[in-house]
Amino acid sequence: MALLEGIGLSKRFGGVLALNDVSFSIEKDQIIGLIGPNGAGKTTLFNVIAGVFKPSSGRVFFDGQEIKGWMPYKVCRLGIARTFQVARPFLEMTCLENALVAAVNRHSKGHHGEHRHLAEESLEFVGLGDQRASPAKNLNLIDKKRLELARVLAAEPKMVLLDEVLGGLNTQEIGQAVELIQRLRDDRGQTIFWIEHVMGAIMSAAEKVIVLNQGMKLMEGTPKDVVNDERVIKAYLGH
Amino acid sequence: MTQKRFYIILFAVAGLFCFLPLGLDDYRLHVVIVSLFYVMMASSWNLLAGYAGQVSFAHAAFAGVGAYTSGILAVKLGINPWVGIFMGTILAGLLGIVLGFVCIRMGGIYLSLSTLAFSEILHIIIINEYEVTRGTMGLQVPALMSQYSKAAYLYIMVAGAVLTLIVVYRVIHSNVGLNFRSVRNDELAASSLGVNVVQTRVLAFTISSALAGMAGGLYGHYLLLITPEIPSLDQQFLVLAMTVIGGMGSFLGPVVGSFILEILSEYIRAYGEYHVLVFGLVALGMARFAPEGLTGLVRGYRFRRTGLEGRPV
Numbered sequence: 070m071a072l073l074e075g076i077g078l079s080k081r082f083g084g085v086l087a088l089n090d091v092s093f094s095i096e097k098d099q100i101i102g103l104i105g106p107n108g109a110g111k112t113t114l115f116n117v118i119a120g121v122f123k124p125s126s127g128r129v130f131f132d133g134q135e136i137k138g139w140m141p142y143k144v145c146r147l148g149i150a151r152t153f154q155v156a157r158p159f160l161e162m163t164c165l166e167n168a169l170v171a172a173v174n175r176h177s178k179g180h181h182g183e184h185r186h187l188a189e190e191s192l193e194f195v196g197l198g199d200q201r202a203s204p205a206k207n208l209n210l211i212d213k214k215r216l217e218l219a220r221v222l223a224a225e226p227k228m229v230l231l232d233e234v235l236g237g238l239n240t241q242e243i244g245q246a247v248e249l250i251q252r253l254r255d256d257r258g259q260t261i262f263w264i265e266h267v268m269g270a271i272m273s274a275a276e277k278v279i280v281l282n283q284g285m286k287l288m289e290g291t292p293k294d295v296v297n298d299e300r301v302i303k304a305y306l307g308h
Numbered sequence: 309m310t311q312k313r314f315y316i317i318l319f320a321v322a323g324l325f326c327f328l329p330l331g332l333d334d335y336r337l338h339v340v341i342v343s344l345f346y347v348m349m350a351s352s353w354n355l356l357a358g359y360a361g362q363v364s365f366a367h368a369a370f371a372g373v374g375a376y377t378s379g380i381l382a383v384k385l386g387i388n389p390w391v392g393i394f395m396g397t398i399l400a401g402l403l404g405i406v407l408g409f410v411c412i413r414m415g416g417i418y419l420s421l422s423t424l425a426f427s428e429i430l431h432i433i434i435i436n437e438y439e440v441t442r443g444t445m446g447l448q449v450p451a452l453m454s455q456y457s458k459a460a461y462l463y464i465m466v467a468g469a470v471l472t473l474i475v476v477y478r479v480i481h482s483n484v485g486l487n488f489r490s491v492r493n494d495e496l497a498a499s500s501l502g503v504n505v506v507q508t509r510v511l512a513f514t515i516s517s518a519l520a521g522m523a524g525g526l527y528g529h530y531l532l533l534i535t536p537e538i539p540s541l542d543q544q545f546l547v548l549a550m551t552v553i554g555g556m557g558s559f560l561g562p563v564v565g566s567f568i569l570e571i572l573s574e575y576i577r578a579y580g581e582y583h584v585l586v587f588g589l590v591a592l593g594m595a596r597f598a599p600e601g602l603t604g605l606v607r608g609y610r611f612r613r614t615g616l617e618g619r620p621v
Contacts, residue, residue: 119500145502153500159493161557170490173483174502184483224501 070133072097072260073118073149073228078127080113087113088124089284095228100254100261102271102292105281106305111264112154114281115230118262119151120144132227146175148227150220152234154264156213158205164216165201168192171224191222194257195249211242218249222257229253231263235270243267247274268296280304314477318470325466329459337458343570344465345527348472350550350562352519355476357548358557359485360512361492363416365544366407366423369430370400370517371524372539376434376441378525379449379534384440389452393525400521401514408513412506415495427541434536446535449528461530468526472519477559479515488512542584549591555601564602 071094080088088110095101103111116122118129120141129137136144145151150171159167168188179187192198195215200208205216214234221229231250235243247270253259265271271278272292280287280295282304288295295301328340353367377399378392387395407426411419434441441447453460479485487508490498499505528534537543546569554565573583598605 121496121500140504141496141499142502142504145500151500153497157494157497159490159497161493162489166486166489170486170498170503171501173486174504220501 071095071130072132073262074130075114075118076128076130078114078117078129079125080110080117080122081125086284088117090127091281091284091286092127093279093286093289095260095262097227097260098254098258099277100250100263100275102275102278103262103264103281104266104268104271104278104295105287108283109281110284111281112232113284115151115232115262115264118144119149119230142174145224145226148225149230150222150224150226150228151230152214152217152221152232154232154236156210156217158208158213158216158220160206161204163202163204164192164197164208164219165189167205167216168219168223171220171222175224187225188219188223191219192216194222194252195219210237211246214238214246218253222253226259228260228262231261231265233264233266235265235267243270246270250274272296311481318473322466322470326463329462334458337462339571339574341458341461341465341530342527343567344462344469345523345530346547346550346566346570347469347563348523348526349520349547350554350566351469351472351476351559352516352523353547354551354556354558354562355479355488355519356512356516358551358561359480359492360488360509362411362509362512363420364407364411364423364513364516365420365541365548366427366430367516367520367547368541368544369427369539370404370520371527371543372430372434372536373400373403373517374521374524375528375534375538376447377521379447379528380440382449383447389450389525389529393522393529396525397518397522400524401518404513404515404517405510407517408510411513412509424541427539427544430539431536431541434539441536444536446533448533451532452526452529465526465530468522472523473563475515475519480559484508484511546584546587549587551601552591553587553594553601555603556599558600558603558607561601561603568602 073095075091075093078088078091079086091114105111113122117124120139123138128135131147131149134147136147159170165188168191169184172184172187189201192201195218197212197215197219200212208216235246238246250261251274254261263275275292277289278292278295279289280301287300287304288298329337349367349371357363374396377396378389381387381392381395382389407423411422414422435443452464487503490503491505491508495505524538528538550565550569551562553569554563555561569587576583576586594601
């Protein structure tokens with residue numbers, strides 16, 4: 070059974086159809102890329118899954134449960150955690166406190182020591198272990214992105230939605246980040262749904278890629294099939 | 309600061325306050341009692357505005373709810389003031405839930421303006437319902453003890469302030485307090501990490517309003533005359549100035565601010581209402597140049613001297 074499944078999802082904003090009848094299905098333990106030109110509806114799809122927007126029509130299932138119309142916090146507690154395109158750390162809180170917010174609200178309740186351990190471990194995992202006491206506002210861009218990832222991990226999700234985590238990073242940093250994302254799946258058993266513009270990264274890490282264009286699903290397939298597909302090339306380069 | 313250390317310091321200071329009647333005359337005792345009322349008000353407002361980020365202007369109104377509930381019950385129905393204060397606390401908490409829900413989709417300036425409107429509506433009702441509230445004449449209420457004594461009131465206000473500070477301390481050091489701060493920092497990010505934002509915001513309103521209700525009830529029965537001054541905007545802005553000047557979002561800030569401003573206002577009383585103007589200007593200056601208030605300045609100074617982060621991890 071698919072871990073996450075969307076059936077005929079549409080989202081209308083006034084006269085604009087941001088998502089148009091999109092269906093997809095993601096199996097456990099996969100890394101799935103989500104690509105498409107700007108304005109294709111990628112982030113809208115994430116917002117619909119995560120409960121920020123209610124879809125105009127269609128249904129979403131996660132882990133066998135219909136989650137359409139759920140509030141974001143409930144979706145997170147069920148096991149879907151997300152990062153944001155522009156990192157949104159709690160600036161006036163320390164890194165540890167940032168991760169603790171996710172840990173104390175996660176799906177399975179625990180006691181204080183357990184939360185703290187989970188938060189510290191998540192910070193270690195992304196390489197922020199020695200920054201735990203510094204306020205998030207003091208972090209640089211890549212560390213803010215790391216912190217987003219640590220918070221997501223501290224929520225102990227079954228699935229992670231990554232929204233352009235590589236944006237603004239240099240080549241070396243991209244390499245580190247991709248490695249980290251692969252470890253998320255390999256070491257921690259996360260299923261990953263990943264919006265990305267850096268094609269090289271998607272090519273090397275994803276098993277399957279879904280392409281959106283103008284709110285519609287253009288195709289899905291292996292990264293290799295996708296980049297060689299004429300419709301995809303046309304969508305990216307224009308007519 | 310560990311929990312144990314907090315309790316030791318709190319009860320030690322509270323104990324010292326109980327010796328004040330030995331050395332202070334009635335007038336100075338009065339100033340301390342009023343300061344303690346403001347400690348309750350500013351600390352509970354700080355929980356809502358400083359920690360949860362809901363800058364409500366209805367806090368003085370909730371103190372009014374507490375005071376008038378208890379006062380009306382005592383005058384019209386002859387109910388014991390202690391029971392009345394308890395009922396006032398509950399009613400203020402319930403109204404806090406209502407206001408929290410009404411404002412749930414609002415943030416920033418919209419929330420402030422809506423709570424301001426709520427506060428003004430309550431003020432107008434109190435002034436106009438002369439039969440029940442005695443309007444601007446004020447409602448004469450019985451004292452909390454059979455033999456009026458300033459010293460006894462000091463003990464009561466110390467107990468009220470201690471209770472308020474314990475509630476605030478426990479909340480900000482719990483998971484609830486963590487959620488308060490996450491909501492203030494970024495509601496969307498908080499909700500995507502599992503924080504129930506609606507529940508968190510309403511809870512902040514409920515706790516702080518109930519504490520304001522209790523403070524108002526105690527204060528009203530100390531003054532023996534409950535007037536629309538208690539739920540007035542002047543009062544609200546004084547509480548705001550105390551919190552901002554002391555240090556919004558820090559535990560000690562509002563406590564420090566309350567004593568400094570109340571004592572200061574006694575010194576410049578001769579200049580009449582101008583002290584409100586002065587406090588407004590000082591608060592404005594602080595907000596611009598020292599947004600973390602006096603306690604923030606001290607922390608920054610210690611940080612520069614020792615190189616250690618003043619805030620405990």
